[in-house]
Amino acid sequence: MGKEFTPWYFNPEIAKVYESFYEGKYKEADIQEKKLLKFLIDQIDDVREVLEVGCGTGHFTRWLHSLGYKVVGADISPVMLSVARELWKEGNFVNASAESLPFEDKSFDVVLYVACLEYMKDLSQVFREAERVARKGIVIGLMNKWSLPTIRRIIQVKLGKNPYYYNARFYSLPEIKRELSNALKGKNFEFLDWRCAVFPKIFGIKGLVKIPFGGSFLGIGVKFK
Numbered sequence: 001m002g003k004e005f006t007p008w009y010f011n012p013e014i015a016k017v018y019e020s021f022y023e024g025k026y027k028e029a030d031i032q033e034k035k036l037l038k039f040l041i042d043q044i045d046d047v048r049e050v051l052e053v054g055c056g057t058g059h060f061t062r063w064l065h066s067l068g069y070k071v072v073g074a075d076i077s078p079v080m081l082s083v084a085r086e087l088w089k090e091g092n093f094v095n096a097s098a099e100s101l102p103f104e105d106k107s108f109d110v111v112l113y114v115a116c117l118e119y120m121k122d123l124s125q126v127f128r129e130a131e132r133v134a135r136k137g138i139v140i141g142l143m144n145k146w147s148l149p150t151i152r153r154i155i156q157v158k159l160g161k162n163p164y165y166y167n168a169r170f171y172s173l174p175e176i177k178r179e180l181s182n183a184l185k186g187k188n189f190e191f192l193d194w195r196c197a198v199f200p201k202i203f204g205i206k207g208l209v210k211i212p213f214g215g216s217f218l219g220i221g222v223k224f225k
């Protein structure tokens, strides 16, 4: 876009209203996304401690806590984290960038990312950091590039009409698998069984489905061997 813009997640006014999306038009999507994330986490044995990187206002951090996981949220944005701390006063939230996490090696069972990798510039570095701090695996929920909502976002950005995604990069299933494989080259890992969710109503498809296009939320991850 030429001009330097500050990403929306550093804007306190947007941070304040961020959670309201989950109560509005994304309510049903939120339920499906959580189902998919749980489906992925459950493929890794005996997960107790989760680091959620790019946790934003802590929406999924609080959900993980409600399921009984010991959880820490990390995010680059102080304003998103200040909302997270307001919403969960006892929560453990850390201001950190995904590329350089302030945690000891192998501190958590799993590192989780939800709708945030899109904003990170160096996924290789991000995943190497995840592999460093995680003992068992990495779980990812993404905005699927091969879906109508994402294609719409890409077109809107090209037309200069959507300030939320001008600095985002979207991934399809093969692309995110390639990023993981490149970052974890030489490490002993296997891919989790992936799924898509949140299909537009016109498709008549519900639930978690093994079709890599159509569903706006894509879940994938790796398990270390």
Ligand SMILES: C[S@@+](CC[C@H](N)C(=O)[O-])C[C@H]1O[C@@H](n2cnc3c(N)ncnc32)[C@H](O)[C@@H]1O
Binding pocket: 009, 053, 054, 055, 056, 057, 058, 059, 060, 074, 075, 076, 077, 080, 096, 097, 098, 099, 113, 114, 115, 116, 119, 120, 121
């Ligand atoms: C769309 S929000 C998602 C928040 C939360 N995961 C959710 O799904 O509700 C993207 C988040 O990624 C964070 N983020 C972007 N780049 C980051 C980076 N390099 N390291 C850590 N967090 C980052 C932003 O601050 C923002 O809170």
